Amino acid sequence: MPKTLEGQITMEKTPSYFVTSKAPARISAMSRDTKLIVVVRDPVTRAISDYTQTLSKKPDIPSFESLTFKNRTTGLIDTSWSAIQIGIYAKHLDNWLQYFQMDQILFVSGERLISDPAGELGRVQDFLGLKRIITDKHFYFNQTKGFPCLKKAEGSSKPHCLGKTKGRTHPNIDPEVVQRLRDFYRPFNMKFYQMTGQFFGWDD
Numbered sequence: 001m002p003k004t005l006e007g008q009i010t011m012e013k014t015p016s017y018f019v020t021s022k023a024p025a026r027i028s029a030m031s032r033d034t035k036l037i038v039v040v041r042d043p044v045t046r047a048i049s050d051y052t053q054t055l056s057k058k059p060d061i062p063s064f065e066s067l068t069f070k071n072r073t074t075g076l077i078d079t080s081w082s083a084i085q086i087g088i089y090a091k092h093l094d095n096w097l098q099y100f101q102m103d104q105i106l107f108v109s110g111e112r113l114i115s116d117p118a119g120e121l122g123r124v125q126d127f128l129g130l131k132r133i134i135t136d137k138h139f140y141f142n143q144t145k146g147f148p149c150l151k152k153a154e155g156s157s158k159p160h161c162l163g164k165t166k167g168r169t170h171p172n173i174d175p176e177v178v179q180r181l182r183d184f185y186r187p188f189n190m191k192f193y194q195m196t197g198q199f200f201g202w203d204d
């Protein structure tokens with residue numbers, strides 16, 4: 001990590017930290033005061049998004065439906081499949097709470113990051129003790145992309161959307177499989193809402 005001068009914040013982003021069992025101990029050993037920001041979204045959509053990303057690199061992989069189950073007839077879910085495993089947020093959070101306090105961790109809603117990016121980034125700025133510099137006026141909704149984009153990229157006067165690998169079209173998944181996954185995640189989601197004191201609204 002680079003040294004941080006007075007008035008600076010060092011930030012680092014790695015998607016796999018949250019689910020890496022040794023990461024909390026290592027980060028805590030480096031600095032116990034580290035603030036942690038985790039973006040979470042509906043674990044079912046997350047699993048499909050994860051699969052979509054793998055599919056884009058390896059088009060020959062089996063279907064989402066067949067990877068989901070250890071045994072499709074009994075409906076037994078394959079929790080060792082990383083796309084499923086990562087969405088058990090309560091379990092991963094337990095691991096972090098061995099080393100960090102809950103108030104050191106901010107959970108950003110992936111859904112609100114799309115529906116209200118400025119609001120969610122407002123929470124991030126508050127959590128980091130920063131002035132609210134990024135506001136609604138920095139975003140517009142890009143109809144072609146189907147997502148919010150920046151009106152101006154940093155150091156440029158041009159609009160900027162995230163790249164092609166963000167916001168891919170997901171394949172259609174058998175609704176029965178989606179429902180089975182919703183049932184599977186519900187108790188873990190409830191535990192996660194309790195632990196974080198935040199309701200994410202994933203369980204209809």
Ligand SMILES: Nc1ncnc2c1ncn2[C@@H]1O[C@H](COP(=O)(O)OS(=O)(=O)O)[C@@H](OP(=O)(O)O)[C@H]1O
Nearest residue numbers: 015049050052113114147148149162165166167168
């Ligand atoms: N503004 C904007 N533009 C495009 N995409 C957006 C945006 N805000 C959030 N998202 C969602 O971010 C998802 C991709 O982020 P990841 O978490 O997969 O990124 S990372 O690879 O783990 O860093 C990506 O998931 P997919 O839709 O499955 O591609 C998006 O839903």
